[in-house]
Amino acid sequence: MAAVAPARLAALTRMRCEIFQTAYNPTSVRTGAKYLRARLRGPSMIRYYPDELTVAHFNRMPGGFKIQNWEEYQRLADVEEKKRRGKGVPKKAKSKAESRRMSRKR
Structure with a gap:
């Protein structure tokens, strides 16, 4: 049985990549494709951490409840x-x- 030529194996791999729409990388150079294919983490993190409930957010909510924002009160004081x-x-x-600019210029 005769061995298959490396050029034919490379051509076969190239055709396989075209058919299945994968990256052809014969030299095995790092491309970062694994990370580009990975699912994005941002939406999951947003769903995991709840919205921060501040006094201003609470006062804007329907229901007519009002809380005194002591930090804002202290700032105004x-x-x-x-x-x-x-x-x-x-x-x-x-x-x-x-x-002041006009009064300084003489």
Whole structure:
């Protein structure tokens, strides 16, 4: 029985890859095809971890329940305190003449 020529085996492999729509890789170079064919993990992770329920989300839900957001309340109190001490956000200029830039240029 005669041995089959390597060129014929390579041609057979090439035809098999065309028919079954697989990658022809005669030199066995790493292509990452295994990872590209794998199922995506993102949708499963999104389904596994529930949505984070915050006070703002809870207050927007139907049903009329309202919870005091203490962090927001504290933030607003801190802003008011800074305003009273003069450390708040500077006022916006209503016109070009009121802006600090225009008053600096002489």
